[in-house]
Amino acid sequence: MKSFFKKKRNKRIVIGIVVLLILFIVLPRILGSLGDRQANMDSQYTMVSASNKDITVTLSGTGTLKPADSYTVMSLNSGDVISAPFEEGDVVEKDSVLYEIDSSNLTSNIETAEISVAESQRSYQRMLESLDDLTVKAQNAGTVMDFDIEVGDSVQVGQTIATIRDSKTMTIELPFGADDASHITVGQQANVTISGSFETLGGIVSEVSPIVSVLPGGMQVRQVTISVANPGGLLPTYEATAVIGDYACFESATFKYKAEGMVIAKASGDVAKVFVREGDFIAKDASLIVLDSTTLQDQIQSAKNTLRRSEISLESSQDALDGYVISSPIGGTVIEKNYKEGDTLSAGNPLCTIFDLSYLSMTLYIDELDISQISVGQPVTITAEAVEGKTYAGLITKVNINGVTSGGTTSYPVTIRIDEIEGLLPGMNVDAEIVIESRERVLAVPVAAVVRGNKVLVKTSGEETTNSDTPVTDAPSGYKYIEITTGISDTNYIEILSGLNEGDEVAIENRTVKDVFMFGRPGQNDQPSDGTGVDTP
Structure with a gap:
């Protein structure tokens, strides 16, 4: 029995020794392996702290400078240049004379x-x-006589249309002695006696002729015209004598109508209107008929x-x-002069080129996804490789809605004006940067720290194994994802609106950190799909 129990105790001792060997040899290796794995995991990430940053969102591009205006003056005529009073580099005013061309033939x-x-x-x-001749008028007042014209009649040039007679007043021209006539005046009363009936009518002297004539027998006389109101029966065939004051005429004469004239057509045509009838009294210059003449x-x-x-x-x-005197269409600097005084030019040739250098402009093409953020009046920062260390202030003056499509993408031309242009020349290539939005001292983390779904990776505490609020299954061991709300971003940093506090640390995969600092953030020039300004991996 003693031997049995001894053997059993020895067996237990051996087992204990084996367990101790396991504890002292195998367990450290296991624990070491786990520690190495965690150390390797930690070495894949760099921890950075959320801190306050200034973030500026910009759009940039390149373009070529152009003058404010330019004009190539062309020749409209051929000829010899007789004057060209300017040289290349001269500044000319608008409308100043550039060329005069010989125009003697013209x-x-x-x-x-x-x-x-x-x-x-x-x-x-x-x-x-x-x-005006199509309207036939009376040359004197009187009664219309011998008139038989009707609408539709044809009238020819020179045809007599009617006779206009003033029979209310008769005149008679009588010879008085030349000495007697010198005492007779216009307006003086006269007594007129009709031969045969010896009827006496009152009259008025209307004219005394200054011309002395001689009657048969040698008597010198002057003709005196007397106007007599026609009582109704006087005719041009009646003869009469007259006494004016103390002076009597030497012989009788016949009466005449005071006014009588024929109306003659001065144009041909068809009668379109008739205004009078025979026997009507008509005033001077009154219309008788109107003719219609297509001819x-x-x-x-x-x-x-x-x-x-x-x-x-x-x-x-x-x-x-006017084309032989050529003036400048714009004010500016002459950059090219092709003809001088004495040269012979042909029509259609360029004479000179003028640049308005009061300011420069450029065109920047903005992607369709960004054009809504551009407006007239926005400032632009301009730099040029040809002018090192200097920036220029530009201003957007036009946003053209006529886009240009290439490769399925549309961009829109934006015109930028630069007023201070010292050191700049037309044709230079420049870079332009437009500030879209800028914020100072906002909570931010590197752009590379934000992953899909607007999440950041943080270390877990010893007691937790996952994020209970936002459970995920793909977080590395010892880490968890937390959701954040982002704001604006630039190429390096993104604004954190919620989800982190200042000083909180987030993990960035070392490969991502290396890519960002060596090559720039992947896709940083592409428009992010979520509209936050952040590219998601």
Whole structure:
């Protein structure tokens, strides 16, 4: 029995020794392996703290500088240059004379055209005046006699239309002695005696002739005209004598109507209107008829057309003359002069080029996803490799909605103006940066720390194995993901609106850190899909 128990105790001792060997040899290795694995895990990440940063969101691009305005002056005419009073590099004012071209041949053409216009104007004016002849008027007041015109009748030039007779007043012209007539005055009363009936009528002297004539027998006389109101029966066939004061006429004479004239047509045409009838009394210059003449209207239109053609010819010659004196269309600097005084040029050749360098401009093409953030009046920072260490202030002056599509992407031209241009020249390539948004001292972490779904990776405490609020299954051992709310971002940092506090540490995979600092954040020039300004891996 003693031997049995001894053997059993020895067996237990051996087992204990084995267990101790396991505890002292195997367990440290196991624990070491676990420690090495955690150490390796920690070595894959860099911990950074959330801190306050200034973040500025910008859009940038390149472009070529252009002058404020430019113009290549072209020759419209051929000829010899007789004056070109400027040189390359000169600053010229708008409308200042650049070139004068010999125009001697054109001057004679203009004179001929002016003569043609004057002749055409006179011809057209005569035609217009003849248009008045279509209305036939009375040359004196009186009774319409011998009138038998009706609407529709044809009238020819020179045709007698009517006779206008003033029979209410009769006149008689009687010879008085030359000495006696010198004492007779216009307006003086006269007694007129009708031969045969010896009826006496009162009259008034209307005219005393200054001309002395001699009657048969040698008597010198002067003719005195007397107006007599017609009582209704006087006719031009009646004879009479007269006494004016103490003076009597030497012989009798016959009466005449005070006014009697024939109305003659001055134009041909068809009678369109009739205003009087035979026997009507009509005033001087009153209308009798109106003619309609298609021929005359055609002649007037033809004369008008001829006048206009002459005017156009003159205008063309004058415009051509203007082309022989060439002025600057803009104010600016002459950068190229192709012809000088004495040269012979041909029409259509460029004479000189002028740049307005009062400011420079450039066009920047903005992607369709960013164009909504651009507006007129935004400031722009300009830099040029040709001018090291200097920045220029630009201003957006135009956002063109006529986009340019290439490769399925549309971009829109934005015009930028630069006023202070010392050191800059047209044609230089420059970089432009537009500040979209800027915030100072906001809580931020590196952009690389934010992963898909707006989460950051943080270490867990010893007691927890996962994030109970936001459970995930792909967090590395010893770490967990927490959700955050982000704001604006630039190429390096992103604003944290919620989910972290200042000083909180987040993990960044060392490969990501290396990529960011060596090559820039992957996809940093691409538009993020979630619109936060952050690219998700």
